Amino acid sequence: MTSTSTPRAPFNRLLLTGAAGGLGKVLRERMRPYANVLRLSDIAALEPARDEHEEIVVCDLADKQAVHQLVDGVDAILHFGGVSVERPFEEILGANISGVFHIYEAARRHGVKRVIFASSNHVIGFYKQDEKLDATSARRPDGYYGLSKSYGEDMASFYFDRYGIETVSIRIGSSFPEPQNRRMMHTWLSFDDLTQLIERSLYTPNVGHTVVYGMSDNKDVWWDNRYASHLGFEAKDSSEVFRDKVEAQPMPAADDPARIYQGGAFVAAGPFGD
Numbered sequence: 615m616t617s618t619s620t621p622r623a624p625f626n627r628l629l630l631t632g633a634a635g636g637l638g639k640v641l642r643e644r645m646r647p648y649a650n651v652l653r654l655s656d657i658a659a660l661e662p663a664r665d666e667h668e669e670i671v672v673c674d675l676a677d678k679q680a681v682h683q684l685v686d687g688v689d690a691i692l693h694f695g696g697v698s699v700e701r702p703f704e705e706i707l708g709a710n711i712s713g714v715f716h717i718y719e720a721a722r723r724h725g726v727k728r729v730i731f732a733s734s735n736h737v738i739g740f741y742k743q744d745e746k747l748d749a750t751s752a753r754r755p756d757g758y759y760g761l762s763k764s765y766g767e768d769m770a771s772f773y774f775d776r777y778g779i780e781t782v783s784i785r786i787g788s789s790f791p792e793p794q795n796r797r798m799m800h801t802w803l804s805f806d807d808l809t810q811l812i813e814r815s816l817y818t819p820n821v822g823h824t825v826v827y828g829m830s831d832n833k834d835v836w837w838d839n840r841y842a843s844h845l846g847f848e849a850k851d852s853s854e855v856f857r858d859k860v861e862a863q864p865m866p867a868a869d870d871p872a873r874i875y876q877g878g879a880f881v882a883a884g885p886f887g888d
Contacts, residue, residue, distance in 0.1 A: 622817050627651045629688040631675065631695030631717070632732070634658040637789055637808070638694050644809045645692065648816065655684055656695065657709075675713025685720035690728040690816060693717050700736075700757040702886035710762035718773045726779065730815045731770055733783040735801055735827070736760035739877020741836075743800070747876075749825040749841040756877035757884065767825065774823045782815035782845070785837075786828040793853045797878045799860055800836055803828045804851035814845040821845070836876055 628649035632638040634656035645652055646667060653669040654660055663670050673684045675695050685691065696709040714731075721729060738747055739756025755761045763785075770781035787801030788794070789808050803811075807830045815821070826842035829835055831849040839847070853860075865873075872878040 622648075622813070625649045625689040625816070627653055627669075627688045628690055628692060629653045629655065629685060630692045631655050631673075631684075632693075632698075633695075634660050635694065635698060637732070637786075640789075640805050640808075641692065641694065641812070644805070645812070648813065649689075653684075653688060674708075675716060676708030678712075678716045678719075681713070681716035682720045682723065685717070685724050685726060688724070688726060690730070691717060691721060691726055692730045692732075692812065694732040696732075696762070697759065700759045700880050700883035702884070703758045706758045706762050710759070711765060714762075714766040714769050718769050718779065721779050722773065722777050728816065728821075729770065729779060729781045730812055731766055731781050731783045733767055733785045733825070734760065734763045735785050735787050735837075736877050736880050737764045737767065737785060739875060739880050741876045742874060743797075743836065743876055745876075746836060746838060747827075748838040749827075756875065756881040760877065760880065767823075771823045780821050780823070782818075782821050782824045782826060782842075784811060784815065784826055784828045787837075789828065792856050793860055795863060795872065796860060796866070797872050799853045799857065800829075800832060800834055801876075802830055802832060802853040802856075804830050804849075807831075807849045807851050810850070811845075811847050814847045818845050 633654035655671045655673045657674045660670050673680045736756050737753045737760050740754035753764045755764050767783045773779040787803050788798040789803040793799050793802040827837035830851045832853045871881045875881045
């Protein structure tokens with residue numbers, strides 16, 4: 615699927631953290647039209663800059679001084695960096711907890727006024743799949759990863775209330791080329807729809823701290839985006855075209871978390887180190 619949206623006037627310099635990750639690699643391509651210079655950062659190795667429109671900065675988000683240098687000179691931040699799966703708390707702590715603080719504190723010091731925070735559906739993962747949620751639903755994280763994203767949303771709220779830094783927290787469902795299982799039929803977010811959602815999050819004025827569920831126009835959804843309607847996000851894709859392929863898979867057992875909880879298998883990951 616190819617995006618047909620026309621990018622708006624580009625930012626001078628956008629920062630994309632987590633640029634070596636799965637979604638980071640996708641956004642490296644798709645965010646180029648939105649910036650004169652796209653600053654790409656990760657702790658992992660990145661391909662060299664392809665031209666004068668890219669900058670490569672290796673940065674450990676747990677390193678406060680390095681993050682402050684990373685944010686210097688950028689106009690907005692796409693914060694997709696950090697551990698993206700359930701892991702022991704000690705592994706989550708540096709990038710996902712300290713790292714999100716370092717990003718916001720650097721944004722404050724360098725006058726950056728817009729952050730797009732890659733939150734996650736795992737901040738509400740312990741809800742059952744027959745429950746309908748909106749942005750006002752109490753968070754129910756399903757693990758240390760979900761806890762870190764819940765903390766990031768609180769950080770975003772605090773930095774808006776205290777310092778006026780605006781954030782759109784995108785509770786990403788499942789953003790892959792196609793849904794991989796029955797649960798993802800509900801949570802799938804196409805790359806085109808993710809791109810449009812980021813565009814709307816960058817350019818919509820007066821977002822304060824907006825929480826939006828990142829999902830495509832799927833047939834059966836668990837989430838209601840009424841409180842993010844000001845973004846004007848209208849998903850174009852749907853998981854429905856993959857239904858026959860997905861439903862050819864064996865049905866999970868009745869007690870499988872992937873069939874019960876919105877967070878799927880994350881609710882049962884760990885404990886670690888026992």
